[in-house]
Amino acid sequence: SWLIHSITQTIANSVMWIQNAYEVWVNLSNRFSGKNTPRIFEIHRNIANLTQDTDSISMYYTKLKAFRDELSSYHTLPRCTCGVIPNLTSFLDEDYLMNFL
Structure with a gap:
């Protein structure tokens, strides 16, 4: 149910x-x-076209986060012991910030 x-x-x-x-x-x-x-592709396009317009910062961030969360469900990071994952995570976080700004 x-x-x-x-x-x-x-x-x-x-x-x-x-x-x-x-x-x-x-x-x-x-x-x-x-x-x-x-x-x-559609999620990437939606992120690229997303603007704040008359939305509050909170609403704008919520919309962007929803797209990013869905996108991350399609892209899982592999596990490794080489130390690359923290660098990749940092790069992705910076990319998310650029989308927000």
């Missing part, structure tokens, strides 16, 4: 007749866990 109520109505309609939560989860995972290049 909570799983069905935590997704959009359109998606819920497509899985509401599945008998158990595990099967719903597997169905949704198979459907949405792949790399979605068109959506990644």
Whole structure:
């Protein structure tokens, strides 16, 4: 029940007749866990076109963060012991800041 109520109505309609939560989860995972290049492109375009306009700083930041959070769900950083990941994280943080400014 909570799983069905935590997704959009359109998606819920497509899985509401599945008998158990595990099967719903597997169905949704198979459907949405792949790399979605068109959506990644769309997110980048939305970030590039996002402006504050009449939004408060808080609302503008919230919109930008939502795009960035979704984008990061498509790009997971690998684990390593070479010390590169902190540098990459720093680069990404700076990139996020430039989007905000």
